[in-house]
Amino acid sequence: MALLSLQGVTKSFGGLTAVKNLTFDVEAGAIISLIGPNGAGKSTVFNLITGIYMPSSGSIVFDEHAIEGLKPHSVAARGILRTFQNIRLFSHMTVLENVLVGRHARMRSAAWDCAFRTPFAQKEERSSDAAAMELLEWIGLSRFATEWARNLPYGMQRRLEIARALASEPKLLLLDEPAAGTNPAEKIGLMKLVQSIRDRGVTVLLIEHDMKLVMGISDYVHVLDYGEEIAHGKPDAVRHDQRVIEAYLGKGA
């Protein structure tokens, strides 16, 4: 049984069909990429999986439960976290606090516990702080823990977004163009990072335009164009697929 399974998912906005009859599986432990030209519907797929959009038809099954129609915060609590193409950190919080917000879904203390500082809440806040620091250490940002998130350089903000998502111990991590705007050195670091995320036991679904990155780390690639899947397969097979080349470069290329 796949970790995530989309069955015939369609999403229309009025007359526009952004995603059409999309079916694919994400096996646990894999790095899967979703590629396609701009406007192909990749971001819509992320919004469908995370509960921002409700599919017009079709089903989304995660960890053996149907998740379509769940609120985004419930989807996150079940273990699907994402990063954003245009970084959306909580810029008025410190680096550590951003990661702690990511811990939210894993924390059990109720508002009552927070208000009265029950021993349970205190213990949980402490263990959460420790887990967040450990994660920052792992991703190489621990010395910036008390900096404002907005003061970090761009590449580090991208890493911080990933740390924030990992803080909730997701089963599936959705990365939305993590390499956008990063320099070549950072890109190599990012590739290693994505692989070590998988080694932590987190499955990765990736939207990315950088083909070197996609071909370098993906186990399997799905190609979208105008909301429909036009090809899928191992990176090498997809790279030479005639329809993929046409979608990117136009017919006759």
Add this chain to the structure above:
Amino acid sequence: MFEIHNCAPQFIQQLINGVALGGLYALIALGYTMVYGIIELINFAHGDVYTLGSFISLSILGLIPLATISNPTVLGLIALAVIILAALLCGIIGVLIERLAYRRLRNAPRLAPLITAIGVSLILENIMQIWKGNSEVSFPQFLPDHWHQIGGVRFDDRSLMVVVVSLVCMILLNFFVFHTKLGKAMRATAQDRDAAQLMGINVNSTIAWTFFIGSALAGVAGFISGMYYGTTFFLNGYQAGLKAFTAAVLGGIGNITGAMLGGFVIGIIETMTSGCISDQWSEVAVFAILILTLVFRPSGLLGQQLPEKV
């Protein structure tokens, strides 16, 4: 000229009165600023929740045979219990207001919830007018009151209580917002609601808690104002609400520390103006500050400098 001469010896005295009044404004201003921070709504009904706090306290006190109790400790505990009950009930009312009046309008153009807030304010004022009538109601002065003299300055237990209660509330709130899971959820929701929900934060319940806390603080303010002034009136919240709103804007709306600072500044300016010039000028001074802030520093004293929007 003689006014300035007259004013000097009273300066410290007015400062103390101003701090007490400021604590009251700060408590109310916190509710404005927290709600604005999280859903960008100026909740004009907030001042009326404050009045409701004093009315609720009054009704609870009416159930207790205060005249038969003389032990000051018991009376103190009664005061504490009434504060907590008023805070809880006002908090619940705040949550109901959000649920019934504002939630559906969360994604509507901003004018819609603003007008709704004015409507809620009118509804509350009319309910309170029917409840206690349209004249001032006296508030039982059941706590023993002693005057203290330090140097040439006199103050009584009542002003001391206002200052202590408001400071304790502010310290607790600060701790809550900056060091607990729910506080972080509030700040995250205030900064980016969509990102917050994708990180697993239940935005609806976080907003409801924000209303609860803001309204509970207004409930506390309602009780202590009743004790401080000895009377309450169904339209009290209108004036006090506007002044607290001014305090929130002065401090930088959306900023918690700013609301506290703004509350004290407005309170001190108001008492200084009435003490040194005349009562009639105090409101002119307060609202002139509102206008000057909006014209010259719309982000307020602490706006956009301290990263702690809620």
